[in-house]
Amino acid sequence: MATKEVVGESEQIASDTVSAWDSLLQEIAHRPKRATERKQDRAKRTEQQILNAALRVFARDGISRSRIADIAAEAGISTSTLYEYYKSKEDLAYDVPLSHLAEFFESYHANAASRTSARERLLLYLVMSADYAREHAEWARLLYLEIWPSVFVSDTELRHSIDDFTRVILFLVKEGVAEGWVSPDRNPYETVALLIGGVNQLIITWLLYRKPKNLTRAGTEMAERLIAMLENEVRR
Amino acid sequence: MATKEVVGESEQIASDTVSAWDSLLQEIAHRPKRATERKQDRAKRTEQQILNAALRVFARDGISRSRIADIAAEAGISTSTLYEYYKSKEDLAYDVPLSHLAEFFESYHANAASRTSARERLLLYLVMSADYAREHAEWARLLYLEIWPSVFVSDTELRHSIDDFTRVILFLVKEGVAEGWVSPDRNPYETVALLIGGVNQLIITWLLYRKPKNLTRAGTEMAERLIAMLENEVRR
DNA sequence: GAGGTTTTCCGATAAAACGTCGATTTTATA
DNA sequence: TATAAAATCGACGTTTTATCGGAAAACCTC
Incomplete structure (x- = not known):
């Protein structure tokens, strides 16, 4: 949290950061729907x-x-x-998956408002991903098991939304570097892959085998572990 | 590495472990082919x-x-x-992907022979996964982007082979616990998800966007980082 | 190496799923 | 309630998947 002594440029940056965050999520949660809308x-x-x-x-x-x-x-x-x-x-x-994805972003945006640090926001993001998949298993199965990786989604509204999913994490990882709990020596894209990969693998395993039984708990555990691991990398 | 003082049961265990390792990879690399083989x-x-x-x-x-x-x-x-x-x-x-998968296991088995610790074997496994995908991009694209997650592979020869991929890592993680560099307090399945997830996410990103440019290097970096992270969890 | 058997291959065709079009019904609106 | 626009549907053409019976090639035995 910014102290009162810090003013000028630093203040500016903090304010920019907040607004960048909000506009990122605004943009992501309200991507333009299909051009031709139904009349009746x-x-x-x-x-x-x-x-x-x-x-x-x-x-x-x-x-x-x-x-x-x-x-x-x-x-x-x-x-x-x-x-x-x-x-x-x-x-x-x-x-099909688009509306749910937008709903997830919106729901996350609302919940993240009360979190001030990138660390807390990232934790929430990872936890909510797993939990949302559990709550909407049909959707998750379609998205994670059939569509996410598919090459042919390129140049689709959906591909943009999936990329957005990554962009949010990338944003938070970079903020994490600024906050000092993510190592600046690591490629942020690698860090993103690590985070998304771990959580997604967990979700995929759950979708395929219904193991672990309690996905919410496992997701929380995984998210906390991943972040703790990142923190371990800097303090040495 | 076992010291000379350690004999008896301990020796026995070490020997058992080695043989379990070999028979695991034997089994995996030589899964029975389809029942009806062509005659001509x-x-x-x-x-x-x-x-x-x-x-x-x-x-x-x-x-x-x-x-x-x-x-x-x-x-x-x-x-x-x-x-x-x-x-x-x-x-x-x-x-289609089966023969390559078997080839990968065989190639890995050969290369792993010179590595004595589970740590080195795990590192090699993760690095080789990424590198094999780069070398056989068509195959990797089919397997990672289209087939791996598909639910309908269940009860297929292929599903067994994919599960084998996981089993090897699980085996090595458990050995890692025995060797003392993997935390015994963590669910080994979670650790496996973490490892596979990170590397696979890297491979998938490469297949979709050809980024990072040098997958071999990125894979090595990711694998080393993952293992270092696991080691960080125990030394505190 | 001829005769008989099995294995492999293919053309013709059936079955199934995809996709189009014009006619008809419903809705919005003035 | 007349009219135009929007939405729906049944009939039909096209594409793709899958089957089947017989021809051709390989194999085996004497």
Whole structure:
């Protein structure tokens, strides 16, 4: 926390940092939706039904085994109507996780407001990632097991959102260096890979085998451990 | 390294450990191939051509966009012949990475022979994982970006092989506890997730963005850092 | 090396899933 | 309530996956 003695440039930086943080999360949580929005209420409802149905079917059967016809049926519409909304199965699959991802960012932004240090914010971020996956297992299964790594998401709204996920951590790691608890000698990108990798691996294992049983607890433990490890690197 | 004074039970354990290690890698590197093996040489060649063609096409187009007809053409056979070998595209996709994976285990086993401590063996394992991915980028792209997380690999030969990948690390982590450089207070599965996660995230990032430019170097750095972090946890 | 058997290969075709289009119904609005 | 725009759907064409029966090649035995 900045002391009152510190003024001028330092103050400026602190203020810049706060605003940079807020605008980063603002931008991330409210990425522009698709250009063409539906005009009628009925259509908005239909769109939502499609997304819900798609999430269920994709999570149950996997994207490649899922059939457009099944999703349409589940949504209570005809196959051809679905094509009015999405031009292909791939297109649909890449749109499904977006709303949840935005919701996660928003929820995180709200919760992070009370945390002042980058250290606490990072801890919260990692813990919340795991917990959100547990709460929304269908979504998580789709995102982590089927879509995240896929190359073909490039140049998609979704790829940007996934990259945002990384950007937040990168931002906090750099602040961590400024705060002095992250080693400045380490490549920040490497540190990011370390953090995301550890947590994601935990989530993936849980999605595949339902182990560890308590993902929230395991996520917290992992997050605390990772941060403690980073701190250990500087104090020597 | 065991001192000469230590004999009897301790010696026994050391010997058991070595043999457990060797038999683990033996088992892993030589998992039984598919039950029905081809009888004629011509057919064996055809099978190889299919696998090579499939790797190329899958890596280029992604599994879901790839067409069986394209793979067959690339392999120089008819579509129906391909179906004599694999009952579906999915089946084929899950068989493709296997031979490379076995090769990796074998290569690792050979290289690890000269390393005596679990620490060195673990380091080598992590470094070699990254390096093998760099050397066999098409294979790595298929395995890491498309298949590894997929739920539907369950009950497949491939899933066993992927689990083997984890088992080796788990084995070494437990030995690390015995050797005293891994904290016994930590859940070994968590430690494994940490290690695999960090390295895999690095590999995935490289496959997607070709960053970091030098994967071998980055992999070595990451592996050394991870192990140093584990060591930091015990010395306090 | 001829005859018989098994293995491998392929063309034709069925089955399934994807995707399009014009006609029809519903909604918004004036 | 007349009209235009938006949304829906059934019918149909296309693409991709998968099957099957028979031809061709390899193998085996005498």
